[in-house]
Amino acid sequence: MSAPRKVLVVDDENVVAEMICEFLERQGLRxxxxxxxxxxxxxxxxxxxALLIMDIMMPIWGSGLDAYKRLRASKGFQKTPVIFLTGMQIEQAKRLVPLGDPFTRLLHKPVRMATLMQTIRDLTGDRLLPPAVPGKGAPNG
Structure with a gap:
């Protein structure tokens, strides 16, 4: 596999970040x-x-959108896939998140792990995840 299998999860809610990280580790990602x-x-x-999963609203320095802008301005990160997670009203979030960026997606919290996995696959193809095996999908929770 040529692409690194590293994922950075950014969320001010430790429980959410740890849950997502543990799930991704079980899928073979770092x-x-x-x-x-x-x-x-x-x-x-x-x-x-190779992938960034990030909350929109966080208390320190700025929002996930501020980090996203820095990411896109940095050499080598213009095409890094980003999945924004938010608990805010989805219509409000859609106005904030640059959904015209083909490497960006928006998911609402609480996110189902099956939805997260499908979104990762949509963004990265099989670069990060092994091909889906029929009957062996991600758990619903």
Whole structure:
């Protein structure tokens, strides 16, 4: 597999970040998490993840959107897939998230793991995940 299988999860809710990371690890990915946008920017440079899963609203330095803008302005990260997660009203989130970016998706919390996996597959094809095996999908929770 040529692409790195690293995923950075950014969420100020530790329980959410840890749950997603544990699930991704069970899928064979290397998942790391941090709790704010400032750390996300630092981790992006250090880890060079193949995928970023990020909350929109976080309390320190700025939002997930601020980290996203820094990501897209950084050389080598213009096409890094980003999945935004949010608990805010979905219509409000759609106005904030740059959905015209083909490497960006938006999911509403709480996210079902099967939905997250399908979104990852939609964004990355089989670069990160092995091909889906019929009858062996992600759990619904």
């Amino acid at each position: 998942a790391t998490h941090c709790n704010d946008a400032a750390q996300a920017v630092i981790q992006l440079e250090a880890l060079k993840p």
